[in-house]
Amino acid sequence: MGALEITLGVISVLLTAVAVVMVTRTVRHMLRSIRLGQPDGSRKGPFGARFGTMLKEIGLHTKMLKLTHVGIAHWLVMVGFIGLSLSVLEAYGEVFYPPFHFPIIGGWALWNLVVEFLGLATIVAGVALVIIRQLNHPRRAERQSRFAGSNFWQAYFVEAVVILEGVGIVGLRAFKQSSGMLDVPAWAAPVTHLLGGVLPASYAAVSLFAFFKIVSAMVWVIVIASNINMGVAWHRFTAFFNIYFKREADGGPALGKLKPMMSGGEPIDFEEADPEKDVFGAGRVEDFSWKGWLDFTTCTECGRCQSQCPAWNTGKPLSPKLVITQLRDHAYAKAPYLLAGGKKDMTGEEVGLTGDDPHAGIDVLALAEAERPLVGGPEENGVIDPEVLWSCTTCGACVEQCPVDIEHVDHIVDMRRYQVMIESNFPTELNGMFKNLENKGNPWGQNAKDRLAWADDLDFEVPVFDGELGDAEYLFWVGCAGAFEDRAKKTTRAVAELLHIAGVKYVVLGPEETCSGDPARRAGNEFLFQMLAQQNVEVLNSVFEDRPARERKIVVTCAHCFNTLANEYPELGGTYQVVHHTQLLNRLVREKRLVPVAPIADDVTYHDPCYLGRHNKIYEAPRELVGASGAQFREMPRHADRSFCCGAGGARMWMEEKIGKRINVERVDEALGTAPSKIATGCPFCRVMLTDGVTARQNDGKASENVEVVDVSQLLLSAVKRAPRQPVAVAAGAPSVEDGPAEIGGEAEADGRADVPTDTVPSGTPQAEEEK
Ligand code: SF4
Numbered sequence: 001m002g003a004l005e006i007t008l009g010v011i012s013v014l015l016t017a018v019a020v021v022m023v024t025r026t027v028r029h030m031l032r033s034i035r036l037g038q039p040d041g042s043r044k045g046p047f048g049a050r051f052g053t054m055l056k057e058i059g060l061h062t063k064m065l066k067l068t069h070v071g072i073a074h075w076l077v078m079v080g081f082i083g084l085s086l087s088v089l090e091a092y093g094e095v096f097y098p099p100f101h102f103p104i105i106g107g108w109a110l111w112n113l114v115v116e117f118l119g120l121a122t123i124v125a126g127v128a129l130v131i132i133r134q135l136n137h138p139r140r141a142e143r144q145s146r147f148a149g150s151n152f153w154q155a156y157f158v159e160a161v162v163i164l165e166g167v168g169i170v171g172l173r174a175f176k177q178s179s180g181m182l183d184v185p186a187w188a189a190p191v192t193h194l195l196g197g198v199l200p201a202s203y204a205a206v207s208l209f210a211f212f213k214i215v216s217a218m219v220w221v222i223v224i225a226s227n228i229n230m231g232v233a234w235h236r237f238t239a240f241f242n243i244y245f246k247r248e249a250d251g252g253p254a255l256g257k258l259k260p261m262m263s264g265g266e267p268i269d270f271e272e273a274d275p276e277k278d279v280f281g282a283g284r285v286e287d288f289s290w291k292g293w294l295d296f297t298t299c300t301e302c303g304r305c306q307s308q309c310p311a312w313n314t315g316k317p318l319s320p321k322l323v324i325t326q327l328r329d330h331a332y333a334k335a336p337y338l339l340a341g342g343k344k345d346m347t348g349e350e351v352g353l354t355g356d357d358p359h360a361g362i363d364v365l366a367l368a369e370a371e372r373p374l375v376g377g378p379e380e381n382g383v384i385d386p387e388v389l390w391s392c393t394t395c396g397a398c399v400e401q402c403p404v405d406i407e408h409v410d411h412i413v414d415m416r417r418y419q420v421m422i423e424s425n426f427p428t429e430l431n432g433m434f435k436n437l438e439n440k441g442n443p444w445g446q447n448a449k450d451r452l453a454w455a456d457d458l459d460f461e462v463p464v465f466d467g468e469l470g471d472a473e474y475l476f477w478v479g480c481a482g483a484f485e486d487r488a489k490k491t492t493r494a495v496a497e498l499l500h501i502a503g504v505k506y507v508v509l510g511p512e513e514t515c516s517g518d519p520a521r522r523a524g525n526e527f528l529f530q531m532l533a534q535q536n537v538e539v540l541n542s543v544f545e546d547r548p549a550r551e552r553k554i555v556v557t558c559a560h561c562f563n564t565l566a567n568e569y570p571e572l573g574g575t576y577q578v579v580h581h582t583q584l585l586n587r588l589v590r591e592k593r594l595v596p597v598a599p600i601a602d603d604v605t606y607h608d609p610c611y612l613g614r615h616n617k618i619y620e621a622p623r624e625l626v627g628a629s630g631a632q633f634r635e636m637p638r639h640a641d642r643s644f645c646c647g648a649g650g651a652r653m654w655m656e657e658k659i660g661k662r663i664n665v666e667r668v669d670e671a672l673g674t675a676p677s678k679i680a681t682g683c684p685f686c687r688v689m690l691t692d693g694v695t696a697r698q699n700d701g702k703a704s705e706n707v708e709v710v711d712v713s714q715l716l717l718s719a720v721k722r723a724p725r726q727p728v729a730v731a732a733g734a735p736s737v738e739d740g741p742a743e744i745g746g747e748a749e750a751d752g753r754a755d756v757p758t759d760t761v762p763s764g765t766p767q768a769e770e771e772k
């Protein structure tokens with residue numbers, strides 16, 4: 001051990017001591033900050049399931065591999081980081097005494113092979129990540145880059161250290177080999193042997209490379225300790241916890257049902273709730289739960305969420321990534337004020353910091369941050385712009401993609417809840433929708449007595465619940481759109497006719513049905529949702545009074561109603577076997593109770609409704625139905641879990657879309673790219689939005705006049721009714737076999753009217769009576 005080794009060793013130890021002190025302080029501050037969030041006891045267990053999910057998602061990179069090449073490179077870097085941390089530890093011995101190696105394993109050929117592989121893999125994967133970042137750089141792709149808005153110096157720094165660590169390992173081992181200190185066979189260290197063969201023997205070089213490894217690692221630690229917001233580095237530690245504590249204990253993404261409105265760690269009870277004491281959604285950053293804070297801390301700024309977001313992709317200001325990073329930056333900037341006991345009441349008066357000099361010792365920047373409203377425009381210096389907040393369609397694409405299981409939709413809706421219920425500050429267009437729901441029980445403001453108008457001219461009787469379910473197997477939940485919206489009514493009629501043909505016994509509720517509450521809930525009006533949902537649960541429980549749980553069957557045509565009834569009503573005491581009509585029809589086809597003998601001659605593409613697909617993972621049944629109808633199926637580039645929203649979810653159906661390209665038009669452009677004659681879907685909201693989009697493109701001369709939007713059930717009905725000897729009661733007025741092939745859409749189009757263009761009225765606006 002010479003002077004050089006001692007000098008380098010001492011510097012290494014001192015630098016390490018500084019890094020350890022700094023990172024310990026930062027971790028302590030991070031933990032104290034995360035604990036500023038609200039309690040949430042729903043994430044505790046079960047340990048085995050949660051731990052298993054964490055191991056799977058991290059070890060197998062199941063979510064990362066949605067982008068395969070990035071996933072592979074990242075996996076190598078991750079494994080390198082874990083494995084090579086041991087190698088950095090070994091360097092503390094090597095810097096003082098170059099021949100040093102770990103006792104026992106240090107001389108093992110297998111261990112050496114692993115280190116050799118990880119060192120090289122880290123360099124290759126690090127370079128690959130740099131190249132990927134360059135190829136996707138905003139300077140090339142601008143807004144379309146998933147890195148647009150991400151912090152670049154932090155990412156470059158992390159990637160540089162990854163590569164340098166790899167170089168340090170390879171260099172150190174090569175000089176050990178050239179100096180005769182590495183006694184392992186060539187197969188266990190092929191590159192080391194190769195390089196060592198041409199390098200001179202040098203004790204000093206080994207010590208220098210060990211020093212280089214330690215310094216690069218400790219500089220990395222010091223930099224991240226100085227930048228608590230550096231998610232691109234911190235996620236290496238926090239991602240484990242974020243995935244373990246994800247909302248769904250079974251490992252699924254935070255989709256389907258929404259997180260209930262919580263206060264004090266429990267779902268809020270509106271009968272007891274007090275806005276002065278209880279937390280109503282998120283009006284301040286400390287209103288998010290500790291898991292929310294952990295989410296903010298963990299975001300890696302990878303931009304996968306942003307790349308899928310329909311709002312971002314159509315020029316809106318909303319990026320789920322930027323929502324999370326803005327909340328993170330605000331949270332940690334405000335944390336010193338909160339940790340000092342700062343607290344404001346509902347009027348904005350300080351109630352936490354009192355005394356002669358209440359702000360003593362608190363950073364002025366933290367005090368300034370505490371003055372910022374969580375939601376507010378630039379003139380108010382708000383953290384989240386209202387245009388951002390209200391652009392979200394709650395489509396769930398961000399949640400589906402996020403590799404560290406961040407729960408964007410729950411956070412966005414929590415902010416909406418506070419804006420609606422406490423601030424009464426929301427887009428004016430929602431006023432009408434809320435009033436209609438309150439007064440009429442449907443967003444269109446129609447009379448309950450007209451809920452059965454869709455069945456008026458059917459040639460068979462639609463059974464209505466009259467107090468007895470009798471031998472009915474299903475309750476057919478029609479939904480507000482299915483009852484009142486002209487285009488959606490065609491779906492309702494098609495499904496009713498198919499059930500009739502197949503001999504399925506069902507009843508409808510008619511005037512007893514009320515909106516499921518989905519638009520109110522996604523718009524943040526939790527109170528109204530609870531009201532509607534409780535009313536429905538009461539009705540449904542009385543309908544199914546005598547039935548055991550497994551026989552409480554409901555079939556639904558609306559993806560939003562499906563999601564709400566299946567996933568959200570159980571928390572309110574309503575547990576039913578809910579199926580989507582595409583699932584039931586598919587089963588009836590398989591059971592040969594519906595026989596689509598005559599294939600339809602159409603090229604059909606299928607749009608996955610977000611609330612059927614991503615939120616409930618129903619992708620196959622509607623596609624199989626398209627196939628069963630005999631149509632030529634054409635898949636859009638963005639489909640299944642990467643499907644692109646139609647723009648109607650999250651109560652956006654009732655809001656104006658003033659910024660950027662209309663989401664429905666963007667989706668229709670993609671659909672038209674498959675050259676379809678029909679665009680099929682499985683949700684009345686999607687159907688309305690896509691029809692509006694097609695109409696807009698037809699008016700522009702960019703789409704054939706023959707392109708039509710239909711529900712999957714209409715395709716099936718057409719194929720069934722075209723069958724020569726189908727044992728069915730053919731609807732009066734519907735074309736018979738002798739009349740030639742029926743129009744696609746079958747009975748649904750039997751009124752002789754095509755879908756009514758609605759480009760002159762916003763989506764969701766009730767059509768005038770004469771248009772119906
Ligand atoms: S839910 Fe959809 S619209 Fe909302 S932020 Fe996520 S990707 Fe964007």
Ligand code: SF4
Binds near residue numbers: 303404
């Ligand atoms: S929220 Fe998730 S997907 Fe989006 S940038 Fe952060 S880590 Fe990536």
